[in-house]
Amino acid sequence: MLEVQHLTKVYSDGTAALKDVSFSVQDGEFLVVIGLSGAGKSTLLRCINRLIEPTEGKIIWNGVDVTKADSKSLRKIRRDFGMIFQQFNLVQRLSVQMNVLAGRLGYVPPAMSLLYRFNEEDYRMAEEALRKVGLLEMAYKRARELSGGQQQRVGIARALMQQPKVILADEPVASLDPVLAHSILGYLERLNKEEGITVICSLHYLDLVQRYASRVIGLRGGQLVYEGSREDIRRMTDAQFKEVYGEEAERIAPPSLLGGTKDA
Amino acid sequence: MLKFAWIFSILLPGLGQIVMGQVRRGLFALTGFLTSLAMAYWRFSLLAPRETTILGVLRRSLERRPSFTFLVLILLALFWILGILDTIKLAHVGPGRKARGLISFFFVLSLLLFVLGWQISEIDVPRMVKDFNKAMTPLNRVLWPWKAAVTRDTRVLSARAEILEGEGNPPGKPVPKPGNPYVYAEPTVGVSSKLDEKGQPVPGTIITLHGSGFEPNTKTDIWWEDPIGSRFQVRIGGEYLSVQTDPEGKFTVKLPIPYSIIPPGAVKGPLIHYVEAQQVFPIGPLKLSTPFLEIVSRMVETIVMGLMATVLGIVFAIPLSFLAARNIMHGSWIGMSIYYLMRFIMNVVRSIEPIIWAVIAVVWVGLGPFAGVIALTVHSIASLGKLYSEAIEGIDHGPIEAVQATGATKLQTIMFAVIPQMVSPFISFSIYRWDINVRMSTIIGMVGGGGVGFVLLQYVRLLDYQAAGIAVWFIAVTVAVLDYVSAEIRERMI
Known part of the structure; x- marks a missing residue:
């Protein structure tokens, strides 16, 4: 279980990105974070695995305070949180396989990996992860040769290599077209349902939120302004959504393409 | 208003x-x-x-x-x-x-x-058009210089006779040696050609030269050696004087005693000149000429200079480029002042052309390729330093974040997210710089920095346009090949 308590982040230029945010995530949830750009979604996700140092507050992960962890135990904690990004953040020059293997860096002895060497077990895992996202035949291509959707699937495979308990997904489909968006979120949903991996995902299309989320929190100006269950969101109308979200909220595709959106 | x-x-x-x-x-x-x-x-x-x-x-x-x-x-x-x-x-x-x-x-x-x-x-366009023919001779030799690239060993058949200038006992006829060619002059005493006060030439005594025992029906050149030992081919009206032997190997030719400057007191006793007839026969197979071999070795020197300067430049530029990258140095005022200082020095050094650095380096370590290497290295460090630091500034932060998120250590993050992003621009800039350095080293010799430029300028000054042409051809071909190779490598690498 992940508990976020009174989390506050003030950047060095004085911007308060998060103000006293508290919530908790049960194992196996598909939690969607909504909010305008600049509302603090990315900061929140990055504070959880301390890619960004929180200014105040606690993050309790299975009873351990992440914010107090030294670098050695932080390395162990980070292995539990796989992360995928809006811009995929693959190392373009390296092969797909090497990008996926990078997901093992938290486990392998540092000296060996510095020469881009991994053991047999890791290679086998990489093969498995690539098969899972359907990209096994692309293993030896360079990452930049892949399309956007394929790159994001490599991103997921990389996260899987960590054998994560949680996947943090920062706008994972914002750079993709609607069909690909469903394909990527479909992978996340399967991991969530079949392997019990908790997903914390920021999104900004109402219909995607309604389709995939098991719970939603809303951020506005760094503050937690909304919290709702699966049923709450499904009942939500566009007008209510916009109230939480702001005027820029929009639907991604005609409802006919989507399963499970009843009120659209 | x-x-x-x-x-x-x-x-x-x-x-x-x-x-x-x-x-x-x-x-x-x-x-x-x-x-x-x-x-x-x-x-x-x-x-x-x-x-x-x-x-x-x-x-x-x-x-x-x-x-x-x-x-x-x-x-x-x-x-x-x-x-x-x-x-x-x-x-x-x-x-x-x-x-x-x-x-x-x-x-x-x-x-x-x-x-x-x-x-x-x-x-002055009219002059340019009118005097175009003046450019033709050197241009032709530069464009097709390959006659000078090969040579043959020669056998020389020659004989000479003494001529006295001014007062003294007239030299007698030379004694013929059987089996050797023979010449004698008439008269054997005379005055040499002079210039009058207005600078107009006044021809000297006309002598007649008789030759025999030469190879029949062959071009024979007339040479002169003055009392202080300088030897030159005789010219009449700007053209070299030569004569064709008859079927018996004999010839007769008239020539004025040529103009020569003998400093007063340089020669004690009577002024003895020699007139000489000579036939030159190429023998043996064609072989590469001295200028050609000289140019080839200098060309190799040039390419090596460019390579050395590039390697040294890369070695020094890599650490310096980190000091000149904003995203590495930002955070403290000490870092930022080093950053600005490095940027300033690099800009100044870069704005001084390698040829100027070569002039300084020649004074420093003397003529030769080492001076050229210093000049090119100094300029390369500044240029590469700037290019590298911009590559460092331009790296994408995303992959770094992603690798950090896996639980990687700092060193692992550098190996997996920073270095892969810098490899392409580093290789690309380095090859580009090697290209520039070889190009530059061809001209850096002109100020004494070694390499092919040095001999090129020497041949131009000696009016040996054919040898200069060979050097120009080598430079052009090398630069073109290098251009292609570097483009090709960069294409593959990136």
Whole structure:
């Protein structure tokens, strides 16, 4: 279980990105974070695995305070949180396989990996992860040769290599077209349902939120302004959504393409 | 005020515009006018160096270069008038409309500067066309120099006879040796060709040279050796003197005793010259000529210089580039001051051309390739340092974040997210620099920095255009090949 308590982040230029945010995530949830750009979604996700140092507050992960962890135990904690990004953040020059293997860096002895060497077990895992996202035949291509959707699937495979308990997904489909968006979120949903991996995902299309989320929190100006269950969101109308979200909220595709959106 | 601004424009072009508030337009016109006026007066006074008054200068330059002087004066006047008209037009602008001046105003100024520029840079098209034939000889030799690339060993058949200049006992006929060629001169005493007070040549005593025992029907060259031992081929009217032997191997030829300078007191006793007839026969197979071999070895030296300078440049530039990258150095004022200092030094060093660095390096370590390597290295460090630091500044933070998120250590993050992003630009810039360095090292020899440029300049100064042509060909081919190779490698790497 992940508990976020009174989390506050003030950047060095004085911007308060998060103000006293508290919530908790049960194992196996598909939690969607909504909010305008600049509302603090990315900061929140990055504070959880301390890619960004929180200014105040606690993050309790299975009873351990992440914010107090030294670098050695932080390395162990980070292995539990796989992360995928809006811009995929693959190392373009390296092969797909090497990008996926990078997901093992938290486990392998540092000296060996510095020469881009991994053991047999890791290679086998990489093969498995690539098969899972359907990209096994692309293993030896360079990452930049892949399309956007394929790159994001490599991103997921990389996260899987960590054998994560949680996947943090920062706008994972914002750079993709609607069909690909469903394909990527479909992978996340399967991991969530079949392997019990908790997903914390920021999104900004109402219909995607309604389709995939098991719970939603809303951020506005760094503050937690909304919290709702699966049923709450499904009942939500566009007008209510916009109230939480702001005027820029929009639907991604005609409802006919989507399963499970009843009120659209 | 607006209505009468044109009166100021009568005083000086641009003044009216300034008065009515079009300050930038006015200043531009005023500066343009004063600059061209100053340049025009400078050129006029060069045409009339002895005149002291302005009017005198104008009259004299109108006499010497009527069209240029006239054109400049007309354009200056036209510019002045258009300045006034421009002011009037700017003043008569309807309400709510943007004031529009005359475009021709600035066109005339450009024309004026062009006319002055034409004269200052001494452009002379007729001369260029008329004297084109002068360029043909060297051009032909440079374009197709390969005759000079090969040579053969030679066998020389020669004989000579003594000639006395001035007072003394006339030398007798040489004694013939059986089996050897033989020449004798008539007379064996005379005076050499001279120049009179006006610099006109006065031919010396005409001598007749008889030869026998030479190879029949073969071209025979006549050479001369003066009392101080300088040897030269005799020329008559600019052409080398040579004669064809008859079927019995004999010849007769007349020539004046040639002009030669013997410093007073250089020779004690009688002034003895030698006239010599010689036949040259190539023997043996073709072989590469000395200039060709020299150029090849210098070309290798050039390429090696470029390589060494590039390698040394890379070695020094990599650490320095981190100090000149904003994203590495930001955070503390010490870091930022190092950053600005590095940027400043790199910009200064880079803006001084390698050829200038070579001049300094030649003074430092003497003539030769080492000086060239120093010059190129210094320039490479600054250029590569800047390019590398920009590559470092341009790396994408995303992959770094992603690798960190897996639980990687700092060193792992650098290996997996930072270095892969820098490999391509580093390789690309380094190869590009190698390309530039080899190109540069071909000319750096001209100031004594070693390499092919050194011998190229030497051959040009000796008027040996064929050898120079070989060097030019080698440079061109090397640069072209390198261009292709470096483009190819960069394509593969990135």
